[in-house]
Amino acid sequence: MTQYQPLPLTFERLWQFSLQHYGVRKIKEACLHLQNQYHGKVNLVLLLKWLDEHQLALSEQQWQQLDAAIERTEHLLEQFRYYRRKAKPHLPDTLYRESLQFELQLERQQQSDLVHCINQMDLSPRSGQPMTHLYCHKVGAEHLCEIFYNTAR
Secondary structure, eight states: OOOBOOSOOOHHHHHHHHHHHHTSHHHHHHHHHHHHHHOOOHHHHHHHHHHHHTTEEOOHHHHHHHHHHTHHHHHHHHHHHHHHHHHGGGSOHHHHHHHHHHHHHHHHHHHHHHHHHHTTSOBEEOOSSOHHHHHHHHHTOGGGHHHHHHOOO
């Protein structure tokens, strides 16, 4: 199988790519639904969308490596989101906005961890289903597959 490495993925490239795609209302809604109803990892699905656009695939071992790379930040994000939502009615707007900024910093760290991990991998050209489809199936959110794959920027 031929190995392929696109332009080096940098944190800034992935962050800008993610902002661009997350800015599409349907993708943002699908990401939040994936996160809140299926415990999906939004930063991972955005990275998978990047892989899809570059026609790349992951092996099962590479999936596990990416999951391991963000395990620590994913747990922190889940806990922080839970407490932020719980505290929202009791926080002044400025403090709530600061808590959202802190959550965004955790998201940025998670993307940095993903970039570091994926840059250690030899990626293969995709020959089967898009990575976003495979992920949606893994978490039981099959109905979101088409949104992630077909929604234009």
